[in-house]
Amino acid sequence: MARTLRFNIFRYNPRNPASVAHMREYSLGETESMTLFIALNRIREEQDPSLQFDFCCRAGICGACAMVVNGKPGLACHTKTKDMPGEISLMPLPFFKLVGDLSVDTGSWFRGMYQKVESWVHTSKTFDPAAEEERMDNELAEKIYELDRCIECGCCVAACGTALMREDFLGAVALNRVARFLIDPRDERTEKEYFDVVGSDDGVFGCMGLLACEDVCPKDIPLQDQLGMLRRKMALAAVRGMLPKFLRKD
Amino acid sequence: MQIIQTDLLCIGAGLAGERVAIEAAGNGFSVICLSLVPARRSHSSAAQGGMQAALGNCVMGEGDSPDVHFQDTVKGSDWGCDQEVARLFVDGGPIAMRQMAFWGVPWNRVVPGEHTYYKGGKPFTAIEKQEKEGLITARNFGGTAKWRTCYTSDGTGHAVLYTLDNKAAQMGVEVHDKTEAVALIHDGETCMGAIVRCLKTGELRAYLARATLVATGGFGRIYRESTNAVINDGGGLIVALDTGVAMLGNMEAVQFHPTGIVPTDILVTEGCRGDGGTLLDVNEYRFMPDYEPEKAELASRDVVSRRMTEHMRKGLGVKSAYGDHLWLDIRHLGEKHIRHNLREVDEICQSFLGRDPLYQLIPVRPTQHYSMGGLRTNKDGAAYGLKGLFSAGEAACWDMHGFNRLGGNSLAETIVAGMIVGGKVVEFLAGTDTVFKTKCVREAFDAQQGRIDRLLAGQNGAESAYAIRDAMFDSIMVGAGIFRNGRDLDECVKTLQVLHERAGRVGLRSDGLGANPEQALALKIQGMVKLALCVAYGALMRTESRGAHTREDFPERNDRDWLSRTLATWKDGADLPTLHYEPATQTFEIPPGDRGYGGGKIIPMQTEQGR
Numbered sequence: 001m002a003r004t005l006r007f008n009i010f011r012y013n014p015r016n017p018a019s020v021a022h023m024r025e026y027s028l029g030e031t032e033s034m035t036l037f038i039a040l041n042r043i044r045e046e047q048d049p050s051l052q053f054d055f056c057c058r059a060g061i062c063g064a065c066a067m068v069v070n071g072k073p074g075l076a077c078h079t080k081t082k083d084m085p086g087e088i089s090l091m092p093l094p095f096f097k098l099v100g101d102l103s104v105d106t107g108s109w110f111r112g113m114y115q116k117v118e119s120w121v122h123t124s125k126t127f128d129p130a131a132e133e134e135r136m137d138n139e140l141a142e143k144i145y146e147l148d149r150c151i152e153c154g155c156c157v158a159a160c161g162t163a164l165m166r167e168d169f170l171g172a173v174a175l176n177r178v179a180r181f182l183i184d185p186r187d188e189r190t191e192k193e194y195f196d197v198v199g200s201d202d203g204v205f206g207c208m209g210l211l212a213c214e215d216v217c218p219k220d221i222p223l224q225d226q227l228g229m230l231r232r233k234m235a236l237a238a239v240r241g242m243l244p245k246f247l248r249k250d
Numbered sequence: 251m252q253i254i255q256t257d258l259l260c261i262g263a264g265l266a267g268e269r270v271a272i273e274a275a276g277n278g279f280s281v282i283c284l285s286l287v288p289a290r291r292s293h294s295s296a297a298q299g300g301m302q303a304a305l306g307n308c309v310m311g312e313g314d315s316p317d318v319h320f321q322d323t324v325k326g327s328d329w330g331c332d333q334e335v336a337r338l339f340v341d342g343g344p345i346a347m348r349q350m351a352f353w354g355v356p357w358n359r360v361v362p363g364e365h366t367y368y369k370g371g372k373p374f375t376a377i378e379k380q381e382k383e384g385l386i387t388a389r390n391f392g393g394t395a396k397w398r399t400c401y402t403s404d405g406t407g408h409a410v411l412y413t414l415d416n417k418a419a420q421m422g423v424e425v426h427d428k429t430e431a432v433a434l435i436h437d438g439e440t441c442m443g444a445i446v447r448c449l450k451t452g453e454l455r456a457y458l459a460r461a462t463l464v465a466t467g468g469f470g471r472i473y474r475e476s477t478n479a480v481i482n483d484g485g486g487l488i489v490a491l492d493t494g495v496a497m498l499g500n501m502e503a504v505q506f507h508p509t510g511i512v513p514t515d516i517l518v519t520e521g522c523r524g525d526g527g528t529l530l531d532v533n534e535y536r537f538m539p540d541y542e543p544e545k546a547e548l549a550s551r552d553v554v555s556r557r558m559t560e561h562m563r564k565g566l567g568v569k570s571a572y573g574d575h576l577w578l579d580i581r582h583l584g585e586k587h588i589r590h591n592l593r594e595v596d597e598i599c600q601s602f603l604g605r606d607p608l609y610q611l612i613p614v615r616p617t618q619h620y621s622m623g624g625l626r627t628n629k630d631g632a633a634y635g636l637k638g639l640f641s642a643g644e645a646a647c648w649d650m651h652g653f654n655r656l657g658g659n660s661l662a663e664t665i666v667a668g669m670i671v672g673g674k675v676v677e678f679l680a681g682t683d684t685v686f687k688t689k690c691v692r693e694a695f696d697a698q699q700g701r702i703d704r705l706l707a708g709q710n711g712a713e714s715a716y717a718i719r720d721a722m723f724d725s726i727m728v729g730a731g732i733f734r735n736g737r738d739l740d741e742c743v744k745t746l747q748v749l750h751e752r753a754g755r756v757g758l759r760s761d762g763l764g765a766n767p768e769q770a771l772a773l774k775i776q777g778m779v780k781l782a783l784c785v786a787y788g789a790l791m792r793t794e795s796r797g798a799h800t801r802e803d804f805p806e807r808n809d810r811d812w813l814s815r816t817l818a819t820w821k822d823g824a825d826l827p828t829l830h831y832e833p834a835t836q837t838f839e840i841p842p843g844d845r846g847y848g849g850g851k852i853i854p855m856q857t858e859q860g861r
Contacts, residue, residue, distance in 0.1 A: 015451060015764025032571060033513055035602065045716045049768035050760030054287070057479045059516040060601055061408065061594070062291035078601050099428070099450050100765055107288035107427035111419065120416040121354040133348040135384030136359050144356040145402050148409055152290055186354060 003030045005081060007043065008089040009051070013100045023089070024048075036069065036076035036090075040102075052101035060218065063153030066093055067102050073155040075218045093158040106154045113174050117197050121187045134186070147180035147226065149219050156213035156223060168202045172213035172223040175204060179226040182233070191237045199234040207231075251695050252455045255686075256282040256424075257679050259443055259459035261431045261486050264292030265407070265661070266643025267465030268414045268423070269668025270631075270675055274461075275421035277676045282457065284446060286481045288427045289415050293467050293479040294664060297407030298519040298594050300389060300399035301662035303343030307360050307385040309376045310367065310397035316340040318395050321840060323650060323659060326393045326550050328797035328807060329842040330503065330622075330652025330815070333835040335629050339650045339659075342666040347386060347400050350665060354413040356402050360387045368526025368583065369548075390524040391658040393550035393847075399658040404519065404594035407661055414665075428765070429455075432701075432773060434462065434489050434639070435694045441639035442686050444489065445698045447773070452764045454702070456695050460684040461675050464490055464633070464641040468621035472782045474723035476618040477510050477517035486645050488777030490625050491784070495635035497817040497830070499626035499647030501781065502788035505654060505798045506732050508554040510617025513572040514602050517619065518595045518612060520657040523547040525587065527580040529558065530611065531566040534577065545847050552654045552798040553848040555616035559732045562615075570613065577611035584608075616732055620644065620660060622651040622798065623785075626817055631671030634817070638684055642671040649815065652834065653797025705772055706762045711755025715772045718753050722746065722782050730786045735802040739790035746786055747825045750779045784818045784827045791829060792816065795850060809842045809855035 005028050012021035026043050037058045044051045056064035058077045065076040068091040070084065081088070096104035113119070150173060157163045157171040178198050181187040198204050207227055214223045258274045260267040263285035271281045283289065306314035319340040324331055351357055360382040366373050369390065378387075391399040402409040418425070428449040435442040435456065443459040469484025470476035490496040508529070509518045523529075528536045529547055538546040541557040549557075558576055561567070567574030580588060580595070588596050588608050599607045625641040626634045627648055633639040642648070643664045650663060704710055729742020753776035762769045794808035795801045813834050818827035842855055 013764050016761065033603070035514070037514075044767065048760070049716070049758070050762075050766055052765060052767060055480050056287050056291045057293065057296045058514070059296060059598060061296045061405075062287070062293075062479065064287055064291045080601075080604065082604075103765065105428065105450060107425070110288060110290075111425060114416065114419040118420075120420040123352075125352075127349055127352045129345045129349070131348075133351045133386055136351075136356075137384060138359040138361045138387070141356040141359050142403065145405065145409060148356060148402075148412055149405060151295075151408070152288070184354065184356075186352070 003086050004028070005030050005039065006087045007039070008087070009102065010091045011101055012098065013050070013052070014098065015100065030081055034081040036079045036081070037065070039081060040076065052099065052103040054103050061151065063151035066153040066155050066158070067091065068093060068158070073158045073216045075153060078218060093154055095158045095163055096154055106152065110152050113170065116170065117174050117178050119177050121181065121184065122189045123186060124188060140183070144180060144184050147176055147183070147221065150176055150221055151219060153218060155216040155218060159212040159216045161210045161212070162206050162208050166202070166206060169206050170198065170203050172227065175230055176221060176223055176226045179230055191233060195234055195237045198230060199238060204231045204234050253458060253691070254282065254455060255458040256280045257459065258461045258463065258675060259284065259457050260463045260465055261444060262292070262465035262467060262645065263289035263425050263427070264294035264465060264467055264643065265411055265414060265664035266645070266668045267463060268418050269665050270463050270465065270642055270672040271423045272414065272417050272421055273669065273672025274675055274679065275418070275423045279676070279679050282424045282426055284429045284431055284444070284457070285425060285427045286430055286449065286485070289418070289425045290411055292411060293482055294411045295408045296479060296517070297661045298404045299391065299521045299661070300401035300406045300658050301347060301410070301665070302391065302394065302398050302656065302658035303347040303400055303662055304340060304396070304398050305344050305347060305386055305388065305400065306396070306398070307382045308387045308397055309378050310390065311388050314396035314398050316343070319343065319398060322394045322656060324840050325845045326654055326656040326659070327650070327652025328654055328845060329809070329813065330500070330796055330834050332629070332649045333839050334837050335648050336650045337839065338629060338670060339663060339666050342670055343662055346662070346666045346669050349669070350410055350413060351386060353417050355410050357386045357400055358402055359384050372526070389521060390548070391520055391656065392523065392548045392554070393656045399524070404521065404592055410665065430485060430770065431489050432698050433694050434493055435691055436493055436636055437687055437690050438495055440637045440684060442684060442690060445694050449765045449770070452766060452769070454695065454699055456691050458686050458691065460682070461638050461640060461678055463675065464625050464639070464645050465643045466645045468644040469781050470618045470621065472722065472778050472785070473618035473726060475510065475515050475727070477507055477515055478618070483774060483778055484781045485774065487625055487781060488774065490633065490639070491780055491820045492777065493636060494820060494822055496639060497626045497634045497819050498623060498784055499649060499815050499817055500623040500653070500788070501784035501818055502730070502792055502799050502816060503622035503653045503797060504618060504730065504785060505551055505620040505622060506555040506616040507619030508551060508558055508616050509578050509614040510619070511598065511603060512570060512575040512613040512615055515617045516598055516602055517617070518578065518598060518614065520551070522578060522580050522592060522595055525591065526583055527578055530577040530579050531561060532568045533566070537561050537566070542847055549847040550654055550656060555732055556800060558616055568613065573615070575613045575615040578614045579611055580607050581609065620655060622653060622655055623647050630674035631667065632674065638678070640671055640675055642667045653799055701773065702769070705756070705758060705769065708757050710757060712757040713752050713755045714759070715756045715768065715775045718749050718756065718775050718779070719771065721749055722779055725749070726782050726786060730789050733800050733802050734789050736790065739786055742786045743783065743790055746779055746783045750776060750783065750825050753779050780820060780827070787826055788816045788818060788829065806851040806853050808853040810853045813842065813855055
């Protein structure tokens with residue numbers, strides 16, 4: 001028997017002075033293979049054309065449609081209604097600036113993050129178009145790609161207790177980004193330079209270890225491992241300067 | 251009126267837009283990219299397969315060269331491409347890939363020793379050479395003589411886009427995301443930037459730019475079943491067409507991908523078939539070798555899509571609630587290969603279908619996938635008709651794809667064209683000054699503000715933008731789908747003309763305030779219908795079959811009359827595009843011949859002596 005789903009959706013349009021934040025209920029007949037992508041578009045087209053939400057690839061690749069689904073951040077396009085109870089509540093991601101309803105501005109925050117961690121390969125070399133590419137071990141290439149798989153959906157930051165309390169906290173996504181460049185031999189940054197980026201309470205030492213980031217990551221990136229690795233490296237980098245010379249291991 | 255000024259305005263921040271942006275920023279020019287979504291969510295990120303470039307590092311790519319790549323590209327295009335552009339592309343490929351490696355892309359690399367590969371579903375072993383260890387490797391893609399598709403696991407587009415956007419951030423390229431260009435600012439001769447709607451607030455702004463680049467990707471979303479992201483609605487082409495002077499090339503050349511999953515139309519990569527995946531029918535019989543004995547599943551996309559449709563028309567498709575489909579079988583590739591090399595495919599099947607491709611077949615059918623046509627440019631990427639307007643990537647008709655592009659060539663095009671066109675944009679910026687005419691800016695702004703005001707006041711009428719869009723979907727799939735004929739196309743054009751008129755009478759059901767999604771569609775729907783008309787009318791007039799354009803009533807490729815490119819402009823107040831034609835290519839490195847797949851007759855080009 002097809003179910004009738006009840007959706008409770010957060011509504012607020014900051015551009016409309018008359019708008020008040022509230023939850024609104026919609027009913028929708030469930031169809032086969034229904035995802036929240038299909039459901040939300042049907043609600044917008046059939047019931048409420050002002051409803052704001054973000055989808056782009058609708059294939060779990062681009063990260064546009066992160067929202068809080070029944071209390072947990074996740075990708076709406078990934079969420080099959082058959083895995084859900086008959087009542088579904090949808091809220092925008094916290095932490096990011098609200099655009100309206102379920103739509104938030106992740107772009108501004110992420111561009112700020114790129115600048116903070118200098119999310120690019122730092123090299124003193126210049127590209128030589130006539131030269132063969134520098135060789136790289138395939139296993140290492142795959143390791144880098146593993147960490148490059150992040151889709152910047154924002155779920156990890158939205159689920160992060162530290163980020164909610166401390167707005168300058170870099171969050172798991174940024175720490176993972178740093179880890180990605182740390183293992184990439186093309187990036188010439190030293191441990192000290194990385195320390196300057198993440199070796200503070202806004203970085204690795206701010207994390208309270210609740211690890212919701214890893215629980216909600218739709219790409220199953222081992223965020224916990226990256227955090228641990230960075231913490232060890234940064235802690236060592238911090239004490240190294242204090243040790244007598246004969247104890248230092250450079 | 252808020253005015254923002256920059257040297258280069260890139261409309262679109264996917265691979266092509268950002269690659270051009272980086273070239274300009276690297277040469278000291280200010281650059282702003284507009285994007286409907288944060289740059290990294292651009293549809294480039296969804297391209298899983300890879301980029302073709304004749305590096306020839308892997309054993310199955312030995313003996314490859316730009317010349318071999320050139321032949322594949324021209325054949326693939328069914329001789330519809332501009333051969334000078336195809337040459338620029340193949341020669342630039344290896345440099346562009348190495349540059350991406352230099353900037354940080356984790357390309358998969360050659361691992362020396364014995365490997366088991368698949369071709370046509372059959373395993374074979376090959377030995378990768380020791381001296382090639384660690385160089386960029388490649389995988390097999392359809393329609394190519396050599397293995398030359400560079401890749402990073404199953405996320406090539408994602409990895410390259412992230413690297414490019416990192417580079418863009420480093421170079422100080424500004425990205426204004428959640429913005430949409432709704433009109434170009436021009437005086438009929440020169441483009442001076444764009445009028446832009448902010449999708450966070452709904453406000454209009456004017457961006458003045460000495461050079462403007464359209465890099466908005468494809469327009470697949472004029473079809474209901476499309477692998478394209480929901481943002482690929484042709485916005486950049488609409489604003490270009492609306493100028494009345496810029497030209498859209500070969501809009502009827504629309505590619506369908508053989509393996510969109512049913513029901514969500516998400517693409518599973520051609521890499522599945524490249525690695526040895528096979529297509530099965532309702533009886534789980536592998537039918538492709540019967541149609542294409544030599545290439546089987548690896549014939550070019552238009553051929554595979556057509557053969558699948560042909561086979562389903564014989565009643566051999568699998569029935570489902572969402573219509574007929576066929577099966578893609580990758581079970582024999584084994585757990586390690588599926589879970590690792592084809593991880594995105596595995597994830598798509600599990601997440602969106604609830605099927606495990608290691609044990610179960612994948613439901614697939616041909617789905618709209620790629621727009622070969624687009625904003626016509628010369629080989630420098632400069633648009634016909636408007637000075638200061640450029641285009642690159644899928645949005646452009648540059649035109650290296652002709653009537654069919656090869657898998658892996660389009661993703662490579664984004665960065666190769668981006669590199670080449672970027673260089674030409676830099677030359678333009680260095681050598682040209684643009685006069686910003688305040689009258690043009692004000693008039694363009696007022697025209698758009700007026701449209702929005704009338705819409706919000708309900709002065710145009712009460713047609714639903716969604717209803718018009720749905721009617722457009724129905725019409726274009728019947729008329730200008732995989733198989734086309736004069737009768738259905740004629741009907742389709744007439745229906746779309748009616749929809750074009752109705753689209754002028756759209757009203758809103760909601761308040762339209764702020765970043766209202768109904769308003770966004772309402773402002774765009776008439777433009778989308780115009781693009782659909784360019785496709786359908788161009789397809790009706792082109793009385794031959796070439797590449798992806800298949801006329802049942804004109805099955806021959808007609809080189810005598812149609813070795814040409816369709817150019818469409820839209821006159822103010824018209825309800826059909828005006829079509830012009832130009833020769834497909836000015837120079838021939840390879841004269842028109844047989845592709846070696848796809849069958850079909852050819853009416854030869856008339857030679858000088860023949861005349």
